[in-house]
Amino acid sequence: QVQLVESGGGLVQAGGSLRLSCAASGRTFSSYAMGWFHQAPGKERERVAAISRSGDRTYYGDSVKGRFTISRDNAKNTLYLQMNSLKPEDTAVYYCAAYRTPFGTPTGTPEYWGQGTQVTVSS
Numbered sequence: 001q002v003q004l005v006e007s008g009g010g011l012v013q014a015g016g017s018l019r020l021s022c023a024a025s026g027r028t029f030s031s032y033a034m035g036w037f038h039q040a041p042g043k044e045r046e047r048v049a050a051i052s053r054s055g056d057r058t059y060y061g062d063s064v065k066g067r068f069t070i071s072r073d074n075a076k077n078t079l080y081l082q083m084n085s086l087k088p089e090d091t092a093v094y095y096c097a098a099y100r101t102p103f104g105t106p107t108g109t110p111e112y113w114g115q116g117t118q119v120t121v122s123s
Contacts, residue, residue: 009117022079022096030074033106038092050106
């Protein structure tokens, strides 16, 4: 089992930046592809970025391409999401999630989820 704990959320003005972190413990972090999701009030949870277990492939939702960067440090068991040029519509709870897939790609439904961290972007 993998335990995931997000941090780094907060209140920021539009145009600002935040870096989210997700610390993993338990089973080997490098065995899992990882993803960041967000969920705004009244909306479904959606994936904003994902990364392969080795870190060599990244994937982004259209709304964050060119603004957000996902990365991981397998030696530190930590996943990151650098968020730049933030917009009010980025306001949501952000969750990290771990995928257990045979080829190390972030496909299907994640197996483990963190508790989430709130990001609020003011206009």
